[in-house]
Amino acid sequence: MAEYNRVSECVGVITLRNPPVNALSAAVRQGIVDAVQRALSDPNVKSVVICGQNGIFCGGADIKEFGSNMTGHPLIPMIHAIESANKPVVAAIEGSALGGGLELALGCHYRIAHSKARLGLPEVSLGLLPAAGGSQRLPRLIGVPAALNLITTGRHVTAAEALQLGIVDQVTDHNTVDAAVKFALSVAGRSLDPRRISTHPCPQQPDLDALFEEVMQKVRQSARGAIAPIACVQAVRAAATLPYAQGMERERELMATLFTSGQARALQYCFFAERAVGRWRMPSGARWDTSKSRPVHKAAVIGLGTMGRGITVALAQTGLSVIAVETQEKQLMEAKQAISGMLERGAKRRGVAPALDGVIYSQNIQAVADVDLVIEAVFEDIALKTKVFQQLSAVCKPGTLLCTNTSALDVDQLASETPNPELVVGMHFFAPAHVMKLLEVVYGPRSSPQAVATAMQLGKKMGKASVAVGNCRGFVGNRMLKPYIEEAFFLLEEGATPELVDQALEEFGFPMGVFRMSDLSGLDVGWRVRKGDGLVEPGTASGRFARIRQGRRYSPLGDLLCEEGRFGQKTGRGWYQYDKPGSRVARSDPWLHSFLGAYRAQHGLVARRIDHQEVLERCLYALINEGFHILDDGIAAGPEDIDVIYVSGYGWPRHRGGPMFYANMVGLAKVLERLEHYQQLHPEVPHLQPSSLLRRLVASGSPPIHKWGEAIKKLHSQL
Numbered sequence: 001m002a003e004y005n006r007v008s009e010c011v012g013v014i015t016l017r018n019p020p021v022n023a024l025s026a027a028v029r030q031g032i033v034d035a036v037q038r039a040l041s042d043p044n045v046k047s048v049v050i051c052g053q054n055g056i057f058c059g060g061a062d063i064k065e066f067g068s069n070m071t072g073h074p075l076i077p078m079i080h081a082i083e084s085a086n087k088p089v090v091a092a093i094e095g096s097a098l099g100g101g102l103e104l105a106l107g108c109h110y111r112i113a114h115s116k117a118r119l120g121l122p123e124v125s126l127g128l129l130p131a132a133g134g135s136q137r138l139p140r141l142i143g144v145p146a147a148l149n150l151i152t153t154g155r156h157v158t159a160a161e162a163l164q165l166g167i168v169d170q171v172t173d174h175n176t177v178d179a180a181v182k183f184a185l186s187v188a189g190r191s192l193d194p195r196r197i198s199t200h201p202c203p204q205q206p207d208l209d210a211l212f213e214e215v216m217q218k219v220r221q222s223a224r225g226a227i228a229p230i231a232c233v234q235a236v237r238a239a240a241t242l243p244y245a246q247g248m249e250r251e252r253e254l255m256a257t258l259f260t261s262g263q264a265r266a267l268q269y270c271f272f273a274e275r276a277v278g279r280w281r282m283p284s285g286a287r288w289d290t291s292k293s294r295p296v297h298k299a300a301v302i303g304l305g306t307m308g309r310g311i312t313v314a315l316a317q318t319g320l321s322v323i324a325v326e327t328q329e330k331q332l333m334e335a336k337q338a339i340s341g342m343l344e345r346g347a348k349r350r351g352v353a354p355a356l357d358g359v360i361y362s363q364n365i366q367a368v369a370d371v372d373l374v375i376e377a378v379f380e381d382i383a384l385k386t387k388v389f390q391q392l393s394a395v396c397k398p399g400t401l402l403c404t405n406t407s408a409l410d411v412d413q414l415a416s417e418t419p420n421p422e423l424v425v426g427m428h429f430f431a432p433a434h435v436m437k438l439l440e441v442v443y444g445p446r447s448s449p450q451a452v453a454t455a456m457q458l459g460k461k462m463g464k465a466s467v468a469v470g471n472c473r474g475f476v477g478n479r480m481l482k483p484y485i486e487e488a489f490f491l492l493e494e495g496a497t498p499e500l501v502d503q504a505l506e507e508f509g510f511p512m513g514v515f516r517m518s519d520l521s522g523l524d525v526g527w528r529v530r531k532g533d534g535l536v537e538p539g540t541a542s543g544r545f546a547r548i549r550q551g552r553r554y555s556p557l558g559d560l561l562c563e564e565g566r567f568g569q570k571t572g573r574g575w576y577q578y579d580k581p582g583s584r585v586a587r588s589d590p591w592l593h594s595f596l597g598a599y600r601a602q603h604g605l606v607a608r609r610i611d612h613q614e615v616l617e618r619c620l621y622a623l624i625n626e627g628f629h630i631l632d633d634g635i636a637a638g639p640e641d642i643d644v645i646y647v648s649g650y651g652w653p654r655h656r657g658g659p660m661f662y663a664n665m666v667g668l669a670k671v672l673e674r675l676e677h678y679q680q681l682h683p684e685v686p687h688l689q690p691s692s693l694l695r696r697l698v699a700s701g702s703p704p705i706h707k708w709g710e711a712i713k714k715l716h717s718q719l
């Protein structure tokens with residue numbers, strides 16, 4: 001797991017070998033310890049180089065080991081042994097040096113990086129801190145402010161930035177190991193004392209207390225309840241104020257708290273879930289590893305409203321050539337200007353040239369004749385979309401993939417309007433499409449595995465968390481959102497305020513509560529859907545029956561607000577009030593409170609005290625319950641798919657792992673018991689009726705989340 005060779009007579013080269021990322025498993029740690037020992041005891045060896053095989057230095061500690069009893073040689077003494085070696089040790093960094101990988105490099109006396117390498121201490125994103133001395137060495141090397149930035153955000157830096165910060169000593173465009181060996185030869189025999197970072201004091205920093213106070217305040221605000229970023233600040237503070245040995249002790253104490261925390265489990269689950277969703281499978285048995293994607297060189301977007309513009313930018317930024325079609329000249333010109341602006345701003349942020357020439361604008365759908373894939377993003381109207389699909393089928397070359405960005409319409413129905421339904425899939429982007437990470441790839445019963453593979457591949461290329469899901473109303477994300485929003489409306493009827501509901505959800509970790517979120521996305525969106533579903537009834541009927549529609553409890557509160565012209569932020573009024581239309585600062589609105597009072601009086605509802613726990617249980621368990629229905633229906637292949645969708649697209653706090661992971665943490669029996677409790681109180685609310693899958697999982701002993709897949713298969717086979 002770590003290979004040792006002697007090169008150029010007197011340089012010992014230690015190569016980490018643990019594909020795919022050379023993680024520091026027990027075997028690798030032991031291999032390094034043994035190899036260092038060999039190099040130091042060989043009188044012919046004057047210096048040592050540590051590198052990784054296959055163009056990657058090291059992706060850090062082996063995260064899979066964190067869930068088990070960690071055995072084997074510990075990381076910290078291993079790194080100390082390297083730092084205290086009496087021969088120079090040079091890290092040759094190619095690919096990535098992350099987490100424990102960078103901590104290992106910081107224990108070396110010198111670091112040489114390839115120009116394309118990326119370095120970072122991303123432990124915070126796994127609910128941890130750099131606890132192999134990273135929180136103590138990095139501030140000593142690059143100063144407190146820069147180290148705080150890197151450690152609390154976990155961001156990866158380029159080799160150029162690492163050089164500028166002083167993390168690496170040299171950057172090369174050539175073979176890194178050769179450069180490191182040459183360098184190691186040149187420094188053999190030099191004094192190593194100044195190169196042992198742990199012996200340095202932290203660079204002086206004026207007004208240290210004020211700096212830490214300011215950073216801590218910022219971190220608390222953005223952490224939304226996550227504990228690791230705060231522990232990271234505390235650890236760096238120890239580096240700045242304590243001798244190294246005491247700082248290490250503090251680092252260990254803080255890590256001990258984080259290591260066994262539910263948040264660390266949740267964040268590490270997210271890490272693996274994000275990778276697991278790439279290994280998609282369909283109920284037909286088609287899978288990621290047996291379905292070949294088609295190359296996409298040229299794509300088209302039809303309809304350049306907000307979504308179409310964002311999709312065009314996302315596609316163009318991957319280097320694809322894009323035909324952007326909008327039939328109205330004025331809209332086309334406006335879209336061109338907006339898209340160019342977005343491309344320019346994005347390119348500036350990323351330090352690259354804007355892909356302006358990659359987009360060709362046209363008013364004529366014939367322009368898409370030779371593209372490999374089209375994404376339709378016209379208005380959400382089935383007749384219009386059907387017409388577009390029929391035109392595309394006539395215009396496009398054979399084999400062109402036809403994708404719809406619909407969020408609410410039936411992908412199967414659209415597919416059935418084309419001569420080649422196997423070429424049709426949904427690509428459900430989230431606004432703004434060039435920013436939001438999530439992409440639901442929606443397959444119907446007739447979508448070909450190749451079409452799904454191509455859309456998933458394209459999503460990956462665009463940097464999206466792409467999740468393949470089956471076709472149903474609302475797909476996965478919006479389908480689960482419906483009971484969540486409905487419960488929030490019911491809570492208002494029963495005595496809550498938008499402020500109370502939002503506060504409970506924001507304290508849970510959502511960036512925005514349900515009402516602030518509705519104001520942002522526009523109340524008229526849901527109104528239009530409810531109208532289409534025949535749920536909206538005009539008039540002022542009162543009493544219980546006025547709140548039953550299609551046989552189930554219904555709250556017309558959202559409709560009534562829309563009738564008042566309160567569409568949210570864009571009209572300056574919604575569940576909150578805003579200084580002016582478009583303004584973002586939500587303020588409590590006395591009008592809304594008296595409106596709620598009058599509504600309750602009209603319907604004979606007596607307001608009662610509702611606490612945060614009830615808000616969370618009713619909104620979140622209703623959403624989770626729908627997630628179980630989705631799993632039972634086979635719309636999502638596993639809980640990871642649902643969790644990735646919620647964490648990357650719906651603001652579910654990552655440190656709580658996603659709704660299904662959260663249910664697993666709370667305990668399935670408890671979720672079931674609370675749903676039963678609320679269902680008894682509200683028998684006219686079907687979404688509180690526990691899903692049969694949840695019941696069956698509890699009856700089968702509540703298996704842990706990684707065993708749900710197996711359990712679901714077994715339960716289905718027993719049906």
Ligand SMILES: CCCCCCCCCCCCC/C=C/C(=O)SCCNC(=O)CCNC(=O)[C@H](O)C(C)(C)COP(=O)(O)OP(=O)(O)OC[C@H]1O[C@@H](n2cnc3c(N)ncnc32)[C@H](O)[C@@H]1OP(=O)(O)O
Nearest residue numbers: 023059060061062063064098099100122131132256259275
């Ligand atoms: C009682 C309490 C006691 C407490 C005390 C405990 C003391 C313990 C002390 C230990 C101190 C440890 C301190 C160090 C901690 C760490 O190092 S944590 C890990 C930090 N590293 C990372 O976060 C990097 C994670 N990896 C990546 O970002 C990327 O994988 C990559 C390296 C940039 C490569 O990207 P890419 O090429 O796109 O490949 P991927 O698809 O992401 O990955 C390929 C597969 O590799 C798996 N993998 C990646 N990294 C790791 C890892 N570090 N460990 C295990 N596995 C890893 C990844 O999951 C992929 O596999 P699949 O999931 O099977 O697809």
